[in-house]
Amino acid sequence: MAAEEKWKGRASKQQEEAEEGGEREPGVLLGRQLPEDGRFAYAALCGISLAWLFPENEQSSFRTEFIKGFVKWLDLPDAVLPAMTAFADGLGGEGTETFTEILLKDPILKENPLLITQDLLSFSLQDGSYDARARVLICRVSWLLRIPLEDLEVLEESLLESLKEQKEEESETAEVSRKKKERRKKLKRYLLIGLATVGGGTVIGLTGGLAAPLVAAGAATIIGSAGAAALGSTAGIAIMASLFGAAGAGLTGYKMKKRVGAIEEFEFLPLTEGKQLHITIAITGWLCTGKYGSFTTPWSSMLHSSEQYCLAWESKYLMELGNTLDSLLNGFVNMMAQEALKFTVLSGIVTALTWPASLLTVASVIDNPWGVCLHRSAEVGKHLAHILLSRQQGQRPVTLIGFSLGARVIYFCLQEMAQEKDSQGIIEDVVLLGAPVEGEAKHWRALTRVVSGRIINGFCRGDWLLSFVYRTSSVQLNVAGLQPIDLDDRRMVNMDLSSVVNGHLDYMKQMDTILKAVGIKTKGCQLEGKGSGSLFSPQAKSQRAAGSEARRKENTRKEEDEAGSEALAAGCAHRQNSSSSALGEPSPPCPDCSHSADSKKQAVGKGAN
Amino acid sequence: MDEDVLTTLKILIIGESGVGKSSLLLRFTDDTFDPELAATIGVDFKVKTISVDGNKAKLAIWDTAGQERFRTLTPSYYRGAQGVILVYDVTRRDTFVKLDNWLNELETYCTRNDIVQMLVGNKIDKENREVDRNEGLKFARKHSMLFIEASAKTCDGVQCAFEELVEKIIQTPGLWESESQNRGVKLSNKEEGYGGGGACGGYCSML
Numbered sequence: 001m002a003a004e005e006k007w008k009g010r011a012s013k014q015q016e017e018a019e020e021g022g023e024r025e026p027g028v029l030l031g032r033q034l035p036e037d038g039r040f041a042y043a044a045l046c047g048i049s050l051a052w053l054f055p056e057n058e059q060s061s062f063r064t065e066f067i068k069g070f071v072k073w074l075d076l077p078d079a080v081l082p083a084m085t086a087f088a089d090g091l092g093g094e095g096t097e098t099f100t101e102i103l104l105k106d107p108i109l110k111e112n113p114l115l116i117t118q119d120l121l122s123f124s125l126q127d128g129s130y131d132a133r134a135r136v137l138i139c140r141v142s143w144l145l146r147i148p149l150e151d152l153e154v155l156e157e158s159l160l161e162s163l164k165e166q167k168e169e170e171s172e173t174a175e176v177s178r179k180k181k182e183r184r185k186k187l188k189r190y191l192l193i194g195l196a197t198v199g200g201g202t203v204i205g206l207t208g209g210l211a212a213p214l215v216a217a218g219a220a221t222i223i224g225s226a227g228a229a230a231l232g233s234t235a236g237i238a239i240m241a242s243l244f245g246a247a248g249a250g251l252t253g254y255k256m257k258k259r260v261g262a263i264e265e266f267e268f269l270p271l272t273e274g275k276q277l278h279i280t281i282a283i284t285g286w287l288c289t290g291k292y293g294s295f296t297t298p299w300s301s302m303l304h305s306s307e308q309y310c311l312a313w314e315s316k317y318l319m320e321l322g323n324t325l326d327s328l329l330n331g332f333v334n335m336m337a338q339e340a341l342k343f344t345v346l347s348g349i350v351t352a353l354t355w356p357a358s359l360l361t362v363a364s365v366i367d368n369p370w371g372v373c374l375h376r377s378a379e380v381g382k383h384l385a386h387i388l389l390s391r392q393q394g395q396r397p398v399t400l401i402g403f404s405l406g407a408r409v410i411y412f413c414l415q416e417m418a419q420e421k422d423s424q425g426i427i428e429d430v431v432l433l434g435a436p437v438e439g440e441a442k443h444w445r446a447l448t449r450v451v452s453g454r455i456i457n458g459f460c461r462g463d464w465l466l467s468f469v470y471r472t473s474s475v476q477l478n479v480a481g482l483q484p485i486d487l488d489d490r491r492m493v494n495m496d497l498s499s500v501v502n503g504h505l506d507y508m509k510q511m512d513t514i515l516k517a518v519g520i521k522t523k524g525c526q527l528e529g530k531g532s533g534s535l536f537s538p539q540a541k542s543q544r545a546a547g548s549e550a551r552r553k554e555n556t557r558k559e560e561d562e563a564g565s566e567a568l569a570a571g572c573a574h575r576q577n578s579s580s581s582a583l584g585e586p587s588p589p590c591p592d593c594s595h596s597a598d599s600k601k602q603a604v605g606k607g608a609n
Numbered sequence: 610m611d612e613d614v615l616t617t618l619k620i621l622i623i624g625e626s627g628v629g630k631s632s633l634l635l636r637f638t639d640d641t642f643d644p645e646l647a648a649t650i651g652v653d654f655k656v657k658t659i660s661v662d663g664n665k666a667k668l669a670i671w672d673t674a675g676q677e678r679f680r681t682l683t684p685s686y687y688r689g690a691q692g693v694i695l696v697y698d699v700t701r702r703d704t705f706v707k708l709d710n711w712l713n714e715l716e717t718y719c720t721r722n723d724i725v726q727m728l729v730g731n732k733i734d735k736e737n738r739e740v741d742r743n744e745g746l747k748f749a750r751k752h753s754m755l756f757i758e759a760s761a762k763t764c765d766g767v768q769c770a771f772e773e774l775v776e777k778i779i780q781t782p783g784l785w786e787s788e789s790q791n792r793g794v795k796l797s798n799k800e801e802g803y804g805g806g807g808a809c810g811g812y813c814s815m816l
Contacts, residue, residue, distance in 0.1 A: 079647070
C-alpha cells in the first residue's frame with residue numbers, strides 16, 4: 001500500500017535523522033535542522049495560528065508563554081520575540097499562506113511535512129502536560145500544512161509507545177542515575193516536572209498486542225528515536241506519570257467517596273482498552289430496559305480516541321425516564337399524532353398552548369421523571385467539572401460528547417468550569433446532541449472560555465418530544481437541541497441533524513450515524529480509512545496481525561469501496577482521509593473542504609428563517 | 610493609555626539588505642544607534658505612539674529583513690499596511706537601482722492601492738555619496754511618494770520621516786478609519802455566515 005510505503009520511507013528517513021541528531025544532543029530535532037528562515041516561518045505560523053485560535057484577552061498569557069517557549073525550542077534568537085509576540089497577539093493580520101509555502105518548499109519538509117506535527121507534539125509534551133489548546137494548535141498547523149489528522153493520531157500513539165518502552169527499560173539503578181541527571185537537566189531547557197510515582201490499577205500500559213508488526217515497521221520507530229529523544233531520552237516516566245495522572249488508575253479509579261450533594265451514582269466505565277494522549281468521555285442521556293439498558297451501548301461504535309470512557313450516572317432515574325419515554329411513544333401517543341406533532345414543531349408555530357389535549361393528559365407521566373433528571377444532570381455536570389479540574393484524567397485533552405440529558409451534563413459541567421480558575425486547556429472539543437438546555441447565545445458565550453477546540457451543537461428541528469418535555473422548564477421555546485446557537489465564535493459549530501434524527505429517541509438508536517454526521521470517528525471510519533493509522537478497532541488489529549497480504553487485499557477493496565462508503569457518512573463525508581470533518585479540521589475557512597463551515601452557514605441560515 | 614489614541618497604523622519598512630532599516634527604526638523608537646547592529650531575522654516589530662497635529666497614533670512598525678534568504682517571507686507582512694517606508698543607501702547605487710523591484714513587490718502583495726509610501730535615502734552622514742538628492746527626489750515624484758534624506762547615525766530626518774508619513778496617512782481618512790474599527794478583528798468574523806433573511810420553514814431539512 002502506498003500509505004504504508006510512505007510510512008516506511010518516513011520512518012527510515014527519520015531514523016537516520018534521529019541517529020544523527022541523537023548523537024549530538026537529545027532533542028536536536030527538526031526545529032534545529034531547518035534553516036533560520038524556515039524556523040522563523042514555522043514559529044510565525046504557530047504565532048498566527050495561536051492568534052486565530054485564541055484571540056481572547058484571557059488567553060494572552062497562554063499565547064505569550066507558548067510563543068516564548070517555542071522560540072527557545074527552535075533556537076531562534078531572542079531578537080525575533082517582539083515580532084513573534086506580535087504575531088501571536090494578532091497584530092498585523094498576516095496570512096499564513098507565505099509561511100506554509102516556505103515550509104512546504106523546504107527540502108527536509110517537502111518529503112515529510114509530518115515532521116512539523118511531530119516537532120510540535122514533542123514541544124507540547126515536553127513539560128509533561130498536554131494542553132488541549134496545544135493540541136488544537138497542532139491540528140490547525142497540521143491542517144494548514146495539509147497533513148491528514150490521522151497522522152497526528154498515529155504520532156501520538158507511537159510517542160506513547162516509545163515513552164512506555166523507555167519506562168520499562170529503566171532499571172532501578174538507572175533510575176537513580178536518571179534522577180541525578182534530571183536534577184541537572186532541570187536547569188537546562190528540557191525541564192521536566194517532578195517524578196510522580198505511578199501506582200494504581202492500570203499502570204500506564206498500552207494495548208497489549210497493539211498490531212505489533214505495523215507499529216514496528218512504521219510509526220513507532222519514528223518517534224521512538226526522534227520524538228522521544230526530543231523529550232529527553234530518559235524522561236519517559238516523568239512525562240507519562242504527569243500525562244496520565246499521578247494515580248495511574250485515572251478515571252476508572254475514581255470512586256465517589258461519599259455522596260456528593262444529591263448525586264447517587266457517578267462512575268467512569270472504560271469503553272475501549274487503549275491508552276491515548278487524549279481521551280473522550282461519553283455521557284448517555286437515558287436508559288431503557290432491554291438493549292439500551294447499559295450506559296455504554298449507544299457508544300459501541302465510537303472510536304474518537306483509543307481511550308474512551310463512559311460516564312455512568314443516576315441509572316435508577318435515567319431508567320425510569322427512558323421507560324416512560326418509551327411507553328409514551330409506543331402507547332399513549334399514536335404514530336399519526338407523532339407525525340403531526342413533528343411537523344407542528346417543524347413549522348415553528350408551536351407554543352405551550354397548542355399541545356394536543358391527548359398529550360397533555362399524559363404529561364404528568366413524563367414531567368416528573370424528566371424534572372428529576374433535569375435537576376440531577378445539572379448536579380452531575382457540576383461534579384464532573386470538579387473531577388476534570390482536579391485532573392483525575394491526567395494532563396491531557398478531554399473531548400466530551402453526550403446526547404439529551406448527557407448533553408445537559410456537559411453543558412453544566414462547562415458552565416461550572418467557566419467559573420473556575422485554571423479551567424482552560426482541559427477540554428478540547430464538546431459535542432452536545434439534542435441538548436435540553438437554553439439556546440440563547442449569551443449563555444453559551446461562557447463555554448468558549450473553557451473549550452479549546454469546538455463546541456458542536458447537534459440539533460433536530462422536528463424533535464417534538466424535546467420541545468414538549470422542555471415546555472415547562474423554559475418560558476420561551478429556546479432550546480439548544482431544537483435550533484442552532486447563534487454564537488459568533490470560531491468554536492461554535494451548529495449541525496442540523498434533522499435528516500438523521502427523526503425523533504428524540506433516535507439520538508440513542510442512531511448514534512452511529514449521528515457520530516459520523518457530526519464528524520466523530522467511529523470504528524467504521526477506521527476500517528474504511530487509510531492503511532497508515534494505528535487507531536484500529538480490535539477486530540481490525542487482529543486482521544492486521546493476521547497477515548499483510550490479506551490486509552493489502554482488503555485495503556485495496558476498501559479503497560475501491562471508498563466512493564460508496566463516503567456517501568454513507570451522512571452529511572459529513574467530503575473526503576476520505578478526513579473522517580473527522582468537524583473535529584479534525586479546526587478552521588472553517590477551508591477552500592477544499594469547507595464542509596463544517598458550510599454546514600454551519602447552512603444551519604445558521606436556516607436558523608434565521 | 611489607549612483611550613486617547615486615535616488609531617493604530619501599520620507601517621512597513623522595506624529595502625535592500627544593509628541600507629539601515631533597523632537602524633532607522635531603532636533611532637526612531639529608542640533614540641539609539643548601534644553601528645554593529647546584527648542583521649534582522651525574519652522581521653522585527655516595534656510599537657510607538659506619536660502625536661501628529663494633536664492626534665495620537667499608535668504605530669505598529671514591522672521592520673523586514675533585507676537579506677535574500679528572508680525575502681520570501683516579506684509578502685506576508687504587506688497585508689493591511691497603511692504606510693510603507695522604502696529605504697535605500699545613498700552611498701550604494703545598487704540599493705537605489707533595486708528600488709523598482711521593491712515597488713513591484715509592493716504593488717503585487719499590497720492589499721490596498723492607496724497605501725502611503727515614503728522614500729528614505731539613508732546614511733547621508735557618510736562622505737562617499739553615490740546617489741544624488743535630486744535623483745531620489747525625482748524617483749519619488751515619479752512614483753508619487755514622499756521623500757526625505759536621513760541619517761540614523763546623526764538622527765537627521767528620522768523623526769521627520771515617520772511624522773510626515775503618519776500625517777499623510779491621517780490626511781487620507783479612508784485609509785485608516787475603517788481599520789481603526791476593525792482593529793484586532795479576526796479572519797473568522799468575515800468567514801462566518803450570518804444567515805440570509807428569506808422565509809422558508811424547516812421542512813427542507815426533512816428531505
